[in-house]
Every structure is written in structure tokens, then in C-alpha cells.
């Protein structure tokens with residue numbers, strides 16, 4: 001159906017897809033196969049669930065198109081569930097505990113586990129697109145409680161990633177122990193790559209913001225593009241080469257952090 005790309009009805013050629021789903025290991029989910037999910041609390045929103053426990057993740061990622069009068073007034077997450085929202089394009093007005101936050105393109109907001117997020121579109125009648133995340137907060141002794149964090153990636157410093165000047169990383173949340181996860185943006189110049197194929201216990205949900213890459217997921221190389229979503233499960237081998245002409249290959253992704261594994 002492809003509601004995101006408005007591609008409906010019969011196609012000229014055979015049905016085909018680049019999406020690959022290997023539950024509990026990795027998934028590549030391309031925009032063409034996404035369908036509109038109805039989630040209570042979200043009004044005038046097209047919402048699609050990307051990574052979720054049904055795929056093997058311990059978090060949930062959503063891609064949301066917020067229409068003119070759309071939003072969530074009921075309150076999202078809270079009661080032990082932390083959330084994070086990033087504005088892919090457009091603008092929203094969010095509210096946490098009576099305080100208002102205006103987010104434009106590149107804006108983000110972290111909501112700690114004891115608070116709920118409400119928001120409404122604030123883009124002059126045009127749609128806004130959001131990448132939304134939630135995960136149950138994992139407590140730890142003597143580490144304090146996480147606080148609300150907000151900012152815009154256009155004002156956030158970029159640092160060379162693991163000694164490579166052509167790969168830049170931004171940390172959207174503080175690296176301090178009260179956070180049990182972080183959200184990063186990695187940007188690779190065309191031709192740049194990871195320094196090694198990672199095999200780590202942490203999980204990722206990654207949404208590609210720009211450019212193209214050849215991605216290795218569990219030793220399968222596959223082309224990936226702006227708008228694709230990648231789930232990388234615990235220990236799933238992962239790395240990329242950025243390809244394309246001048247646009248950096250960049251993606252926003254979550255990573256669990258700062259906690260021992262519970263038995």
C-alpha cells in the first residue's frame with residue numbers, strides 16, 4: 001500500500017520490496033511497506049510502529065505524520081516509561097507537566113519515566129513528521145533520576161567518531177549514569193565507514209535522515225536509503241559504508257547504556 005509515498009493501487013511491475021525482517025536479530029523496514037496504525041491518544045496523526053518487542057526490541061519506535069490539528073492531548077508514556085521525540089520536519093508545541101516546549105525541525109525532547117508527553121502540531125497548517133521512542137526505564141542504585149532534556153541538533157556540537165574525521169557523532173542526551181539509554185546521530189561523508197563490524201549487547205532503532213549507505217546486518221550487505229528504518233538487535237553484527245554523491249549518510253538511533261544486564 002505504501003501510505004507514506006502515496007503509492008496505492010496496482011503496480012506496473014511485480015510486487016517487490018527491499019525490506020528484510022529477521023526477528024530477534026535485525027530488520028530493514030523501507031517506507032513502501034509501512035501501514036497506518038491506530039494508536040489511542042493520537043488524533044489526526046498517521047502513525048506507524050517501527051521497532052517493537054514483537055520484532056525483538058525492548059523499546060518501541062514510531063514514525064508519525066501529525067496533521068493540521070493533530071497531536072496527543074491524552075499523554076504519552078510516563079508511569080515508568082521514558083520517551084523521546086525528534087522533529088524530522090515541521091514544528092510541534094509539546095507540554096510536560098504544564099511547561100511548554102516549542103520544537104522545530106531538528107528539535108528534540110526527552111521525557112523522564114515519571115512524566116507524560118503531550119503535543120500538538122505547530123506548523124501553520126502543514127504536516128509535521130516525528131520520530132518517537134519509548135522504553136521502560138531501568139532503575140539502578142545510587143545514580144539519581146533523569147531530567148527533561150530539550151535542544152536542537154543544529155545547535156549541538158559534532159565530534160569525530162572513534163578517530164575518524166569523516167564520521168561525526170552527536171550525543172542528544174547527557175552521558176551521565178541516570179540515563180539508561182542515549183540517542184545519537186551518526187553522519188558519514190560518502191566513502192566513510194565504521195572502523196570495524198560491531199558486535200555488541202546493546203540494541204538500536206535507527207531512522208535514516210539523509211543520504212545512502214551499504215549496511216552490513218549480520219553479515220548481509222544491503223543498500224539503505226533516506227527514510228529507511230533499521231532495527232539492530234543485541235549482538236547483531238553491524239557496520240556501514242556511506243555511498244552516494246555529496247549528501248552525508250546520517251541516521252538518528254537509540255542505544256541502551258549505563259546498565260548491567262539483569263538476570
Ligand code: UGY
Nearest residue numbers: 186198204232238239255
Ligand atoms: O553507537 C553505536 O553502537 C553505533 N556505532 N552503531 C551503529 O552505527 N550501528
Ligand code: MN
Nearest residue numbers: 198200204238
Ligand atoms: Mn552499534
